[in-house]
Amino acid sequence: MIEIRNVDKNFGTFRALDTLNATIGEGEFFSLLGPSGCGKTTLLRMIGGFDDPSSGEILIGGRSMAGIPPNLRPTNMVFQSYAIFPHLNVAENIAYGLKRLRLGRAEEEKRVKEALDQVELSELGPRMGNQLSGGQRQRVALARALVMRPKVLLLDEPLSALDKNLREQMQVELRHLQRQIGITFVLVTHDQYEALSMSDRIAVMFGGQIAQIAEPKEIYQNPATRQVADFLGGMNFLTSSHLSVNGKNFAATLPGIGDITGHLAGKTISDPAKAIIGIRPERLRIVWEGETADPIVTGKVADRNYFGEVTSLAVNIEGQNQHLSIVETNDFGADDIPVGSDIRITYDRDAFIVMQG
Numbered sequence: 001m002i003e004i005r006n007v008d009k010n011f012g013t014f015r016a017l018d019t020l021n022a023t024i025g026e027g028e029f030f031s032l033l034g035p036s037g038c039g040k041t042t043l044l045r046m047i048g049g050f051d052d053p054s055s056g057e058i059l060i061g062g063r064s065m066a067g068i069p070p071n072l073r074p075t076n077m078v079f080q081s082y083a084i085f086p087h088l089n090v091a092e093n094i095a096y097g098l099k100r101l102r103l104g105r106a107e108e109e110k111r112v113k114e115a116l117d118q119v120e121l122s123e124l125g126p127r128m129g130n131q132l133s134g135g136q137r138q139r140v141a142l143a144r145a146l147v148m149r150p151k152v153l154l155l156d157e158p159l160s161a162l163d164k165n166l167r168e169q170m171q172v173e174l175r176h177l178q179r180q181i182g183i184t185f186v187l188v189t190h191d192q193y194e195a196l197s198m199s200d201r202i203a204v205m206f207g208g209q210i211a212q213i214a215e216p217k218e219i220y221q222n223p224a225t226r227q228v229a230d231f232l233g234g235m236n237f238l239t240s241s242h243l244s245v246n247g248k249n250f251a252a253t254l255p256g257i258g259d260i261t262g263h264l265a266g267k268t269i270s271d272p273a274k275a276i277i278g279i280r281p282e283r284l285r286i287v288w289e290g291e292t293a294d295p296i297v298t299g300k301v302a303d304r305n306y307f308g309e310v311t312s313l314a315v316n317i318e319g320q321n322q323h324l325s326i327v328e329t330n331d332f333g334a335d336d337i338p339v340g341s342d343i344r345i346t347y348d349r350d351a352f353i354v355m356q357g
């Protein structure tokens with residue numbers, strides 16, 4: 001549906017986007033994820049036609065979009081600031097963009113009703129734009145874009161103004177809506193959980209470049225680089241020696257833990273000297289009293305944080321420069337382990353990953 005070919009964007013001497021390449025499929029929920037200033041919005045605006053690449057090309061449905069203005073593209077954009085007209089009611093707000101299509105009153109009303117139903121605001125048509133809650137404004141903004149029946153919906157941080165509970169509810173609803181109507185969604189977000197929970201695939205961006213494009217599970221479990229792992233949060237980075245790469249595998253010695261091996265999982269590690277080994281906190285487990293396990297690593301609990309269903313422990317292991325974080329369910333009493341106590345932990349032998357540093 002969308003092809004981004006060697007796209008660069010310069011603002012004066014500043015290079016905001018650097019040789020971007022990506023293909024987004026029809027009906028795909030695709031997210032652009034990255035920290036503030038990495039170029040997500042700039043790329044989204046170029047897909048929508050609000051800005052042009054300095055070089056390279058964007059194709060939609062196989063057609064080059066060079067020189068094609070936003071209103072003639074098969075795209076529509078939901079902006080971060082919903083920009084709802086306060087003096088128009090909800091139905092009028094949604095119908096606003098339809099006027100220029102001159103569809104006739106009956107068709108216009110049909111489309112507005114359909115869009116209101118899609119965002120579950122069927123009863124709210126007559127309500128004035130300045131009498132809406134944050135969540136309702138967000139839905140109206142969405143309906144206003146959907147009513148144009150775009151092939152691609154572009155969403156620039158559409159949920160960022162909502163409080164946590166409403167945001168989580170809207171994430172589920174937005175994903176559900178996308179599956180229902182089946183069009184391509186391109187979402188810009190700096191919230192990793194939002195991207196992980198909603199997307200078919202994610203492009204992780206830093207400094208105007210794409211570091212990795214993959215499905216959420218792959219991004220989370222097998223980040224391409226340390227930077228990607230860092231941004232997604234939670235990864236334990238391990239102190240290692242004798243790190244070597246051999247064919248599709250790697251091996252290393254982890255002080256306080258032992259000799260480990262792992263699969264490269266399709267990655268190329270160009271500079272093993274700068275590579276780093278990681279393990280996700282949930283792949284480490286406490287070995288309870290009376291229980292046996294192999295391998296076993298011993299450590300001291302340095303900190304404990306309770307999160308309701310799970311507890312996160314920071315464990316100090318001799319020889320490791322950083323605490324290892326372990327996330328355990330509270331079923332067996334992880335929430336009662338005293339800070340300062342000695343614990344035994346084990347790990348899945350296939351859980352180590354290597355990343356280019």
Ligand code: ATP
Pocket residue numbers: 011014016034035036037038039040041042043190
């Ligand atoms: P945020 O999440 O904060 O919106 P972003 O990843 O969407 O960040 P962009 O808005 O795409 O980032 O901006 C990328 C870089 O380009 C930033 O450094 C920004 O300052 C710069 N930039 C964006 N638009 C312009 C412009 N019109 N002129 C000059 N620099 C710009």
